[in-house]
Amino acid sequence: MHKTGFLLDMDGVVYRGKSMIPGADAFISKLRANGVPFRFLTNNSQRTRRDVALKLCRMGIHAEETDVFTCAMATARFLAAQKPGGTAFVIGENGLGMALHHNGYSVVDDQADYVVVGEGRTLTFEMIERGVRLVEKGARLIATNLDATCPTDEGIRPGCGAIVAMIERATGVKAFSVGKPSGVMMRMAQRELGLRSEDTTMVGDTMYTDILGGVEMGYRTVLVLSGHTTMADLAKYAYRPDVIVNSVSDLDDQFILGESHAAA
Template sequence: MAVKKIETWLTDMDGVLVHENTALPGAAEFIETLKEHDRQYLVLTNNPIYTPRDLSARLGRSGIDVPEDRIWTSALATADFVARTIPRGSAYVIGEAGLTTALHEAGFILSDINPDYVILGETRTYSFESITTAIRLILGGARFICTNPDATGPSENGILPAAGSVAALVTKATNREPYFVGKPNPIMFRTALNRVGGHSETTAMIGDRMDTDVVAGVEAGLNTFLVLTGITKREEVETFPFRPDKVVDSIKNLIDVAESGVVEF
């Protein structure tokens, strides 16, 4: 067994900290332990709809106290990525406040006139008109970015089509594949590490999905923990060609590691 030092924590939100609007066992205690021991951490989500302030309030209502500056969304990662590539550029955006606010704060202009980018995010009100505009702008030379590859998302009434599904529609019409910024693209983790000054060899990623959280963590060179409170079941782990460093029942099992700052693999 190898003993490793863990100084920085990245954790997924849905399926790890909360389910719907209910805190999962040990989630609040885990976050408080990180604070008490001055551990660097960020809560990550592929959901670009909400601003960090919105998500902080949502977690707060479930009893988990996470300040907004400790939340990193695919919208923030997307804004960071495009601002580094074309500083003070322009974009035609399909999405909600989480994405448009992030782009504005990154110095971008939102425009449908010869934009540098078409950026597709999540919205509950995808319109035929906006999708048609996006297709025409991409055919006219705009670069195609999508915040996240998720094909579906949850709702109280069942699954909803998400950004990945709409991106497939746009790709079919334009023959142009988008660049997906969110998980499982490891750039989501690298930008998160840059934000908190973390280093991959002493950073852990906690997730509930093998196909996004764990694979991105592995590709980014992080220590990975899979919790069984979300999507992936224990018997499914063996079907993947990669492995998390450790599988635990819930984030409650990691409180001791958060406290000590070391883990045995």
């Protein structure tokens, strides 16, 4: 039997807002105890992987920096492969700039190879304006993800998809997105774990990112109802997850160890 592994969405799967979802800590401990490889996969480009790991630890979920895979990391690695040592004008926060620097990119205000857009609360209209002008001059437009909204404790706020839409509409240029459901990010994380597609399980709470990406990649997919998707929402989609559970705490040992993979 081949080893199996998990790609785990975060918000709605292991925590909601600032609170851990009950049983998520035991689920992660079970993966570790059984040597099951996994990565926390997030479409949030604001924090570095170290910051994300600390947030999980403070909630009571043991996490190492290397357990975390962000769309900022995926974007930076993708650009480094496309054009090594390139330049980027960044609309986003610390996690995105750090990931680009780590992968040999310089962050600039003009003559940029790419305009890279993430989410965040620090952007100004002047940044959008500069991004539009750089794209008009030939910079390629990259989005870390196309999520229209970000959940917060107070409600939703505009996400990366909403921010990049302003530049798309103004320039007529469509952004290339690296985050979920893009296979670019998901395959990078899968390769980091050394897994085959058929031995990879994607666990998420969102049909149009986590589950869609997993279905397109040929992964086993698990929809948890601990986020914002309800059973009634499933009727809207032409694709379905392999398994639906209330939360990760409902996944039994047999499923975690991959023994039920053929039947899933």
